[in-house]
Amino acid sequence: MKFELEPHNRGVSDEVLLDDLRKVANKLGKEFLTQEEYNNNGRRFLVMDRDNFKCFFCGRTKDDGIKLVVDHFIPWDDYGETVMENLRTSCEPCNSGKSNLPIKTKF
Numbered sequence: 001m002k003f004e005l006e007p008h009n010r011g012v013s014d015e016v017l018l019d020d021l022r023k024v025a026n027k028l029g030k031e032f033l034t035q036e037e038y039n040n041n042g043r044r045f046l047v048m049d050r051d052n053f054k055c056f057f058c059g060r061t062k063d064d065g066i067k068l069v070v071d072h073f074i075p076w077d078d079y080g081e082t083v084m085e086n087l088r089t090s091c092e093p094c095n096s097g098k099s100n101l102p103i104k105t106k107f
């Protein structure tokens, strides 16, 4: 099976992607996921599952009435990759307080 990588999947190898797909499918009790399902929900689900469905910054959960999102630790705009290590579960209030200003100055 071969997946076309979207730009959003920068930094993800085919092997990792396939492995992730299998893990997500397993957790959801499905035999397979389409790439669309994966891009929409798959990695987000894996990241939230790893982070126990809690905001990385404040520890709140859905039960506290906030919406959880998955956020790039090193911002996408600053060449952060879409890999598990660079993704964090965050609530919307914490996420919206973050800026995407680059940490490096370009000359």
Ligand SMILES: [Zn+2]
Pocket (backbone or CB within 6 Å): 055, 056, 057, 058, 059, 060, 090, 091, 092, 093, 094, 095
């Ligand atoms: Zn938070």
